[in-house]
Amino acid sequence: MKFTNLTRRTEIGANSYLIEAAGQRLILDSGMHPKEEGEEALPNFRAIGERPVDAIILSHAHLDHAGTLPLMMQRQPDARIFMTEATAEIASALLHNSVNVMTRQREELGLVMYPLFTHRQTDRATDQWRSCPLRQPFTLEGERARREGEEGVTVEFVDAGHVLGAAGVILRAEGRTIFYSGDVNFDDQTITAGAVFPEEGIDVLIIETTRGDSPLPEGFTRAAEERRLAEAIDRAFRAGGCILMPVFALGKTQEVLGMIHKFRKEKVLDEFPVYIGGLSVKITEIYDRRAMTIRRLLPRLQLLEEVAPFVLNGQSIHEAPARPGRIYALSSGMMTPKTLSNIFARRVIESPQHYIFFVGYADPQSPAGLLRSAKPGDLVTLDPDEPPQRLACHIEQFQFSAHASRESIVSYVKKLAPKKVVLVHGDVPAVEWTRAQLAAELPGSEVIVPTPGVELEI
Numbered sequence: 001m002k003f004t005n006l007t008r009r010t011e012i013g014a015n016s017y018l019i020e021a022a023g024q025r026l027i028l029d030s031g032m033h034p035k036e037e038g039e040e041a042l043p044n045f046r047a048i049g050e051r052p053v054d055a056i057i058l059s060h061a062h063l064d065h066a067g068t069l070p071l072m073m074q075r076q077p078d079a080r081i082f083m084t085e086a087t088a089e090i091a092s093a094l095l096h097n098s099v100n101v102m103t104r105q106r107e108e109l110g111l112v113m114y115p116l117f118t119h120r121q122t123d124r125a126t127d128q129w130r131s132c133p134l135r136q137p138f139t140l141e142g143e144r145a146r147r148e149g150e151e152g153v154t155v156e157f158v159d160a161g162h163v164l165g166a167a168g169v170i171l172r173a174e175g176r177t178i179f180y181s182g183d184v185n186f187d188d189q190t191i192t193a194g195a196v197f198p199e200e201g202i203d204v205l206i207i208e209t210t211r212g213d214s215p216l217p218e219g220f221t222r223a224a225e226e227r228r229l230a231e232a233i234d235r236a237f238r239a240g241g242c243i244l245m246p247v248f249a250l251g252k253t254q255e256v257l258g259m260i261h262k263f264r265k266e267k268v269l270d271e272f273p274v275y276i277g278g279l280s281v282k283i284t285e286i287y288d289r290r291a292m293t294i295r296r297l298l299p300r301l302q303l304l305e306e307v308a309p310f311v312l313n314g315q316s317i318h319e320a321p322a323r324p325g326r327i328y329a330l331s332s333g334m335m336t337p338k339t340l341s342n343i344f345a346r347r348v349i350e351s352p353q354h355y356i357f358f359v360g361y362a363d364p365q366s367p368a369g370l371l372r373s374a375k376p377g378d379l380v381t382l383d384p385d386e387p388p389q390r391l392a393c394h395i396e397q398f399q400f401s402a403h404a405s406r407e408s409i410v411s412y413v414k415k416l417a418p419k420k421v422v423l424v425h426g427d428v429p430a431v432e433w434t435r436a437q438l439a440a441e442l443p444g445s446e447v448i449v450p451t452p453g454v455e456l457e458i
């Protein structure tokens with residue numbers, strides 16, 4: 001069996017991996033780099049080679065895993081596409097939104113190759129997706145398997161926590177079992193329940209290492225962190241400020257709405273207005289519609305109805321004043337220029353009255369990452385097309401990551417004790433910490449950091 005890392009560097013970028021097993025070629029995920037543009041934002045298609053791919057399997061709908069799927073499908077017209085039903089619904093909404101973003105970038109950045117795909121192409125692509133329930137294995141019988149009487153590859157999705165629809169992928173072929181974690185969270189969040197992953201019988205584990213560079217604070221619990229957030233909101237409102245929370249449209253938005261619901265219900269905080277973006281409304285609708293049919297916390301909670309957020313879009317954001325006593329939970333989470341959170345941040349950043357709360361992961365080089373590490377009084381450029389601004393608003397950080405802590409990744413790998421562990425989805429320091437830790441604690445396993453673009457035997 002063979003494995004090729006199709007990302008361009010060791011990083012969280014355009015996540016995509018090629019596997020060859022039982023004479024079949026499978027691609028796991030087809031992401032778009034969150035920070036790069038044009039060619040650099042795509043997976044390394046060249047490393048796939050000439051032979052056609054039999055199937056593309058999507059772990060979840062975040063764009064760093066799904067953002068180039070229509071393009072990958074165009075290059076691999078005969079491949080069959082598999083994902084969970086919730087992922088299919090969410091990915092369709094996110095990809096259509098991505099067409100709009102790329103169309104805008106075509107003019108703003110002068111990128112003639114944008115949009116990389118159109119709304120029509122996205123519709124045609126989604127028509128071909130097959131959605132699969134969790135824990136129901138199915139077999140892919142490729143050409144060669146049929147011809148040579150091989151058994152093919154069996155695929156099974158398992159619940160990965162993380163966000164709605166997210167799945168790990170178990171592949172069984174040639175008498176061996178490969179398991180790809182996708183993005184995983186082993187712990188319960190406010191809405192999303194923790195992963196249910198296999199605990200034995202895996203020969204090769206391909207696992208994410210997002211948080212490999214950040215230790216869990218001493219004595220950390222999510223419940224205590226929720227309390228700390230509620231107290232901080234209360235303090236900010238009493239001091240006459242509003243709060244901007246830059247959040248991903250998928251996942252963090254719904255978790256924040258879930259927390260606000262809990263704070264109100266437990267009378268920790270009074271009612272106050274909450275604002276979210278138009279795309280987040282679409283994704284939250286999917287969370288609400290599927291609430292009772294999936295495994296999650298607060299299954300009866302209908303977020304849009306009960307938390308009743310107000311909606312800001314690409315037009316209304318420009319007139320929206322920063323009103324005290326309100327939460328603006330706006331995407332993007334990385335505060336990419338021209339997104340709602342970036343526009344709103346530029347409105348509040350110079351005001352000592354207001355607050356920005358960071359509640360999840362942000363790439364250190366993204367505007368959100370730069371702002372997080374800025375000091376009061378620093379000059380900050382959130383949008384290269386706009387003049388720099390002096391940081392005067394309050395910045396606070398909270399830990400509500402949708403990714404497993406590095407400690408829980410290591411303890412899972414130790415319990416599973418696979419023969420080989422392939423470390424992916426992490427920046428170099430994160431991957432290296434995880435490699436060193438596993439090499440020391442699991443001497444019987446081979447720990448591999450796959451060089452991008454290089455095929456390796458697994």
Ligand SMILES: [Zn+2]
Nearest residue numbers: 060062162183
């Ligand atoms: Zn993700």
Ligand SMILES: [Zn+2]
Nearest residue numbers: 062064065183
């Ligand atoms: Zn990811």
